[in-house]
Amino acid sequence: MTKFTSFLLIAICAFLCNSAQATSTGKELLQGEARELAWYDCPANSEAKRRRPRRFAHCRCMQGFERDEEREACFRTVYLTVNNLSYMQPFSPFLVVVHNHYAPKLFVPGMPGPEGLGAIAEAGNTTMLEHVYSMDDNVLESFVGTNVPANANGTIEIRMNSDYPLVTIAAMCVNSNDCFVALNGAPIYNGAMYYEPAWDAGTEMNNELCTHVPGPACAAGTGNARTEMGEGFVHVHRGFQGINVGRTDLTEDELGANGEPLGSMYDWRNPIMLVSMSDAMM
Numbered sequence: 001m002t003k004f005t006s007f008l009l010i011a012i013c014a015f016l017c018n019s020a021q022a023t024s025t026g027k028e029l030l031q032g033e034a035r036e037l038a039w040y041d042c043p044a045n046s047e048a049k050r051r052r053p054r055r056f057a058h059c060r061c062m063q064g065f066e067r068d069e070e071r072e073a074c075f076r077t078v079y080l081t082v083n084n085l086s087y088m089q090p091f092s093p094f095l096v097v098v099h100n101h102y103a104p105k106l107f108v109p110g111m112p113g114p115e116g117l118g119a120i121a122e123a124g125n126t127t128m129l130e131h132v133y134s135m136d137d138n139v140l141e142s143f144v145g146t147n148v149p150a151n152a153n154g155t156i157e158i159r160m161n162s163d164y165p166l167v168t169i170a171a172m173c174v175n176s177n178d179c180f181v182a183l184n185g186a187p188i189y190n191g192a193m194y195y196e197p198a199w200d201a202g203t204e205m206n207n208e209l210c211t212h213v214p215g216p217a218c219a220a221g222t223g224n225a226r227t228e229m230g231e232g233f234v235h236v237h238r239g240f241q242g243i244n245v246g247r248t249d250l251t252e253d254e255l256g257a258n259g260e261p262l263g264s265m266y267d268w269r270n271p272i273m274l275v276s277m278s279d280a281m282m
Helices: 003-041 068-072 115-121 127-134
Strands: 078-084 095-099 139-144 152-162 165-170 181-185 193-194 273-278
Touching: 003 273, 095 127, 095 152, 095 273, 115 127, 115 165, 115 181, 127 139, 139 152, 181 193, 181 273
Parallel strands: none
Antiparallel strands: 078 152, 078 273, 095 139, 095 165, 165 181, 193 273
């Protein structure tokens, strides 16, 4: 082997070794940059959380993060302010679901709603739908939020990220047969404002009798039986008409808490609800 050949082999070896070291260093730098970029892309929130998300598998910005505090940075807290715009229609505690586009809709106007929707609209019972949504991989979290009295407001705190950008909420208008209010898969973003009508679940006839209305307009213990002949589909509610005013054949349980038939004072004009979204507590 000539001196020139030996020198050439040594030079090639040195070049390859330096290239390997540079490649290794480059990979580490790229991984570091990706990690920093992930932190930058994730909206951090250091406030104490009341609830922890059920799963982290779909949070893209958490890839490579192992500690809980790193995962926490992937989620943003958003506050929903629910304004009840009615005169005498309190809202029951809200079903709250944060989800993606693949989660099932709460309802489709003009179509029958799921069985659990009737439970909310007739009795304010969220148990069935909360369970259904909690088992769905397209749902980040489902829980029961605050109730909202008539002509008042309440706040619901949720957590979201780019993988779960939608929210559904639903509650009963309790001085009614089967009236409810809802956001039905609404996009979550700072500054959003949603004016919503009251909906009829179509599961019960609107007879406006206290034997079928659970709200404070009726005396305690008068019952909340389901009527027959519901409309059979979800539609915009026609309001509380006071159809029994003037009747003298009603039983004591069918009368309101004041001893009179329920009147049109429990009516409203749409929109009945305003939901505002903000990154800061209002």
